[in-house]
Amino acid sequence: MLYTVAVSNAAGTVVSSGARLTLNDFGITTQPVSRSVMPGGAASFSVAASGATGAGYQWRRNGVVLSGAVSATLAFTGVLAADAGEYSCVITASQGVAVSNGALLTVGPAIVVQPSGGSAVTGNSLALSVTAQGSEPVSYQWRKGGVNIAGATGAGYTVRVLQLSDAGTYDVVVSNAAGSVTSAAAVVGVSVRTVSFSEWIVSWPGIADVRPEGDPDGDGVSNLMEYFAGSSPVAAGVEGRPVLGMEAGGMRFLYRRSKATSGVSGVVEFAGGYPDPVWGSAGVTETVVDRGIYEEVTARIPVAAGDQRMLVRLRVSQ
Numbered sequence: 514m515l516y517t518v519a520v521s522n523a524a525g526t527v528v529s530s531g532a533r534l535t536l537n538d539f540g541i542t543t544q545p546v547s548r549s550v551m552p553g554g555a556a557s558f559s560v561a562a563s564g565a566t567g568a569g570y571q572w573r574r575n576g577v578v579l580s581g582a583v584s585a586t587l588a589f590t591g592v593l594a595a596d597a598g599e600y601s602c603v604i605t606a607s608q609g610v611a612v613s614n615g616a617l618l619t620v621g622p623a624i625v626v627q628p629s630g631g632s633a634v635t636g637n638s639l640a641l642s643v644t645a646q647g648s649e650p651v652s653y654q655w656r657k658g659g660v661n662i663a664g665a666t667g668a669g670y671t672v673r674v675l676q677l678s679d680a681g682t683y684d685v686v687v688s689n690a691a692g693s694v695t696s697a698a699a700v701v702g703v704s705v706r707t708v709s710f711s712e713w714i715v716s717w718p719g720i721a722d723v724r725p726e727g728d729p730d731g732d733g734v735s736n737l738m739e740y741f742a743g744s745s746p747v748a749a750g751v752e753g754r755p756v757l758g759m760e761a762g763g764m765r766f767l768y769r770r771s772k773a774t775s776g777v778s779g780v781v782e783f784a785g786g787y788p789d790p791v792w793g794s795a796g797v798t799e800t801v802v803d804r805g806i807y808e809e810v811t812a813r814i815p816v817a818a819g820d821q822r823m824l825v826r827l828r829v830s831q
């Protein structure tokens with residue numbers, strides 16, 4: 514561009530000789546813009562400069578030169594967690610060197626190791642964990658049956674004292690600024706811890722009689738029967754006692770079978786022929802209802818025509 518100057522006064526006007534002015538307006542006109550993308554997605558950064566002649570571009574990630582990234586646009590397809598970082602571009606032209614602003618690539622979380630469930634017995638603990646990658650900070654929310662678990666916001670979640678109600682399907686939602694991903698479901702099974710009679714009976718504080726046939730609470734139910742039913746041998750009560758009733762076609766005998774036992778079995782027997790009974794269990798059918806820590810068993814006992822008197826018992830043995 515050619516500039517001249519005219520100077521005037523009463524005597525006349527003088528026009529200067531031309532002076533050439535070169536405007537060095539080399540500079541970045543388009544800065545890269547921060548992006549958020551989920552793993553596997555696409556993203557790009559672009560720069561543009563004005564007044565650049567013969568510009569060359571060199572992108573950097575976290576200040577480190579990216580080999581081969583020498584275009585005005587840096588494009589990603591199939592973004593990985595490892596791509597997260599701050600990107601800037603150095604533009605080199607005959608007019609000088611300019612460095613762009615930094616732009617962040619925030620990559621959403623990807624789950625690298627899924628949580629796995631398992632089975633455990635009541636009273637034990639069970640640890641669930643997930644391994645995820647993605648731009649920090651990453652947050653976690655564990656769920657059971659799709660419902661958030663209060664306070665379960667770490668990469669690991671431990672159920673300390675398992676109860677039957679802890680059985681279920683767990684997953685974890687992993688989030689960061691770019692988005693969220695939900696883990697695979699981990700199925701947790703919980704079964705009742707079993708204990709032998711000899712371990713069980715001495716676990717009652719201050720128990721006076723630990724024999725299977727003992728009845729320290731004086732409720733007419735032996736220790737072995739209390740063990741079988743899951744009732745207390747030191748607190749007299751009717752909970753868990755068998756109940757006998759009549760129904761069409763026979764008798765109904767309801768009893769409780771604890772799941773916490775081992776090495777013990779119970780058989781419903783009946784006898785006619787009073788007063789000289791002959792015990793047997795032929796024809797007895799049972800239906801079982803799961804009540805969590807015990808099973809509720811309904812035994813049906815056939816009654817033959819002419820049976821005037823019948824005895825029914827639950828025989829528990831170990």
Ligand SMILES: [Ca+2]
Nearest residue numbers: 728730732734
């Ligand atoms: Ca008793």
